[in-house]
Amino acid sequence: MDTFIQLTLNGLTLGSVYALIALGYSLVYGILKLLNFAHGDVFMVGTFIGFGAIQLLGGTVNPIVPVWTLLILITLAAMAGCAVLGVVIERFAYRPLRDAPRIAPLISALGVSFFIAYSMQLLFGSELRNYDTFSLDGGALYLEGFDIGNVRVPMIRIITIVSAFVMMILLWLLVSRTRVGKAMRATSFDREAAAMMGIDIDKVIVFAFVLGSALAGAAGVLFALRIPTYATIGFLIGLKGFTAAVIGGIGSIPGAMAGGLVLGFAESYAQGYISTRWSDLLVFVILILFLVFRPQGILGKADIRKV
Amino acid sequence: MSANGTPMLELEGINTYYGQIHILQDENIVVNEGELVCLLGGNASGKSTTLKTILGLVRPRTGTVRLAGEDVTQLPTAHRIKRGLAIVPENRRLFGPMTVLENLEMGAYLRPKADLKAEFERVYELFPLLYERRTQLAGTMSGGEQQMVAMGRALMSQPKMLLMDEPSMGLAPILVEKSFEIIKHVNESGVGMLVVEQNANVSLSIADRGYVLSTGRVVLEGKAADLLQNEELRKAYLGR
Ligand SMILES: Nc1ncnc2c1ncn2[C@@H]1O[C@H](COP(=O)(O)OP(=O)(O)OP(=O)(O)O)[C@@H](O)[C@H]1O
Ligand SMILES: [Mg+2]
Numbered sequence: 001m002d003t004f005i006q007l008t009l010n011g012l013t014l015g016s017v018y019a020l021i022a023l024g025y026s027l028v029y030g031i032l033k034l035l036n037f038a039h040g041d042v043f044m045v046g047t048f049i050g051f052g053a054i055q056l057l058g059g060t061v062n063p064i065v066p067v068w069t070l071l072i073l074i075t076l077a078a079m080a081g082c083a084v085l086g087v088v089i090e091r092f093a094y095r096p097l098r099d100a101p102r103i104a105p106l107i108s109a110l111g112v113s114f115f116i117a118y119s120m121q122l123l124f125g126s127e128l129r130n131y132d133t134f135s136l137d138g139g140a141l142y143l144e145g146f147d148i149g150n151v152r153v154p155m156i157r158i159i160t161i162v163s164a165f166v167m168m169i170l171l172w173l174l175v176s177r178t179r180v181g182k183a184m185r186a187t188s189f190d191r192e193a194a195a196m197m198g199i200d201i202d203k204v205i206v207f208a209f210v211l212g213s214a215l216a217g218a219a220g221v222l223f224a225l226r227i228p229t230y231a232t233i234g235f236l237i238g239l240k241g242f243t244a245a246v247i248g249g250i251g252s253i254p255g256a257m258a259g260g261l262v263l264g265f266a267e268s269y270a271q272g273y274i275s276t277r278w279s280d281l282l283v284f285v286i287l288i289l290f291l292v293f294r295p296q297g298i299l300g301k302a303d304i305r306k307v
Numbered sequence: 308m309s310a311n312g313t314p315m316l317e318l319e320g321i322n323t324y325y326g327q328i329h330i331l332q333d334e335n336i337v338v339n340e341g342e343l344v345c346l347l348g349g350n351a352s353g354k355s356t357t358l359k360t361i362l363g364l365v366r367p368r369t370g371t372v373r374l375a376g377e378d379v380t381q382l383p384t385a386h387r388i389k390r391g392l393a394i395v396p397e398n399r400r401l402f403g404p405m406t407v408l409e410n411l412e413m414g415a416y417l418r419p420k421a422d423l424k425a426e427f428e429r430v431y432e433l434f435p436l437l438y439e440r441r442t443q444l445a446g447t448m449s450g451g452e453q454q455m456v457a458m459g460r461a462l463m464s465q466p467k468m469l470l471m472d473e474p475s476m477g478l479a480p481i482l483v484e485k486s487f488e489i490i491k492h493v494n495e496s497g498v499g500m501l502v503v504e505q506n507a508n509v510s511l512s513i514a515d516r517g518y519v520l521s522t523g524r525v526v527l528e529g530k531a532a533d534l535l536q537n538e539e540l541r542k543a544y545l546g547r
Contacts, residue, residue: 179412179416179420182405182409182412182413183413183416185402185404185405185409186402186405186409186413189402189403189404189405190400190402192364192400193396193400193401193402194402194413195362195364195384195385196362196364196384196388196394196396196400197388197413197414197416197417197460197464198384198385198388198389198416198417198464199385199413199416200383200385
C-alpha cells in the first residue's frame with residue numbers, strides 16, 4: 001500500500017509537469033496545426049534560466065532572498081525568458097513558412113530544436129546542473145510536509161503539484177472566460193472565420209506561443225527543483241510532453257492536462273512495478289499505440305462542425 | 308431603400324487571382340449608404356471571392372477597395388472590420404464548439420467592452436431564440452438556427468456595411484422568406500448591404516440594385532426592378 005501511495009505521489013508530481021508541457025504543444029497545434037518540436041528545448045532553457053537565476057540570487061546555501069521569494073523569482077524568470085524565446089522562434093522559424101507546405105515548418109521545428117539544444121551544450125557544457133534545493137533552509141523543503149500512511153509528502157512535491165495545478169486553472173480561466181482566450185479557441189476552430197470577426201490571427205498565434213512557452217518555462221523550474229537538468233534533456237521530456245498531448249487529444253486543453261497526468265501515473269507505476277529501465281520505453285509504446293489506434297486521444301470527440 | 312447616393316463601398320477595377328488563375332476581372336461595384344445591393348451569379352462566378360477581396364482575406368493584384376471613401380486596399384482585415392464592415396459568410400462558419408453567446412461575442416470582438424451589453428440586447432431583440440439558446444453549442448443547432456446565429460454574430464459589431472454570402476442556402480422555403488424579411492429589416496435600419504445570392508427572384512425583390520457576375524466579370528447591372536424584367540439575366544445564368 002505504501003508503495004502504491006509513493007508511486008501515485010511520484011506520478012502526480014511527474015504528471016503535473018508533463019501536463020504543463022503538453023499544454024504548450026496543444027495550444028500551438030490547435031491554432032497552427034504545427035508540431036512545435038522545439039517545445040521540449042524551450043522547457044530545457046527554462047530549467048537553465050532557473051539554474052542561472054538561483055546563482056544570481058546567491059545560490060541555495062546562502063540565498064540573498066527568502067526561500068519563497070527565491071522560488072517565485074526563478075519561476076517568473078524562466079517563464080519570462082521562455083516566453084521571449086517562444087516569440088522569437090515563432091517569428092523567425094515558423095512565420096516565414098506560414099504558407100509553405102506543412103512539411104516545411106516541421107523541418108524548421110526540428111532544426112530549431114537541435115539548434116537550441118546544441119547551442120546550450122556549446123555555451124554551458126553537457127554536465128548535469130543540480131539546483132541543490134536540499135540546501136535551501138537546511139533541507140526544510142524535503143523534511144517538512146505531511147504524511148499519508150507511512151509515506152512522506154515533502155514540501156518540494158507539494159510546491160510542484162500545487163503550482164502546476166494553479167497554472168492550469170489560470171490557463172483554463174483565461175481560455176474559457178477572457179476575450180482573447182475565446183479568440184484563441186475561435187481561431188483554432190476556424191482561422192479564416194476568426195479573421196472575419198476582426199481577430200488578428202498573427203497576434204493570437206504569438207499569444208499561443210507566449211502562453212505555451214511560459215508554461216514550459218515554469219514546468220522546467222518545477223521539474224529541475226528535484227531532478228538535475230542538462231542541455232539535451234529537451235528531447236526526452238519534449239517527447240513525453242508530446243505523448244501526453246496525444247493521449248489527451250492534441251489541440252485539446254483539458255486533454256493536455258488529463259494526458260499529462262495519465263502519462264505521469266503510467267510512467268511512475270511502470271517504474272515501481274515493472275522496472276525503471278523500461279519506463280521510458282513504455283512512454284513511446286503508449287505514443288505509438290495512440291497514434292495508430294486512437295489519434296484523437298482519450299478526450300477526442302466526434303467533430304461537431306456541422307454543415 | 309434610403310439610398311442617398313454616397314458610396315459606402317466601392318470596388319474599382321478589381322483584378323483578383325488565386326495563384327495564376329485570374330478570378331475577378333476588372334470588377335466595379337458600388338454600394339451606397341443604406342443601399343441593399345445583390346450580387347448574382349452562378350457557381351464559381353467569383354461571388355465569394357468578391358466578398359473576400361472586400362474583407363482583405365485575399366488581396367487584389369490591381370484595383371482599389373474603398374470604404375466610406377477611404378482606400379482600404381492595403382489594410383488588414385481587422386482594420387476594415389473596425390471601419391464598419393461585417394460578414395455572414397458562406398456556410399455560416401460558426402464556431403461549432405463554442406456557445407451561441409460566445410459566437411455572438413466574437414462578432415463584437417473589436418467593439419469596446421462597455422458597448423457589449425447594448426449589442427447583445429439589440430441582437431436578442433431581433434432573434435429572441437438566440438437568448439433562449441445562448442448556452443447551446445453553436446455546432447449542435449439546426450441549419451435555420453445556425454443562420455440566425457450567423458446573422459446575429461455579424462450584427463454584433465454594429466456594421467455600417469454588411470456582406471452576406473448566400474444567406475438562404477440550405478434553408479426551407481419558409482425560412483428563406485423569413486431570413487429575407489430580416490435582411491430587409493436590418494437594411495431599413497440604415498445598414499448598407501451586399502447580398503450574394505443564387506436565388507435571383509427573392510433577392511431582387513427586396514434589393515435596390517443588382518449586379519450579375521459571370522466568370523469573374525460583371526456582365527449586367529442595374530435597378531433591381533429592371534433586372535427582374537431582364538431577359539438577359541436568364542441568359543447570363545444559362546451562360547455561366
Ligand atoms: N482558395 C482558393 N484557391 C484557388 N482557387 C479558388 C480558391 N477559392 C476559390 N477558388 C476558385 O475561384 C473561383 C471562384 O470561386 P468563388 O468561391 O468566388 O465562386 P462563387 O461565385 O462564390 O461560387 P458558389 O456559388 O459556388 O459559392 C472558382 O473557380 C474556385 O474554384
Ligand atoms: Mg460562393
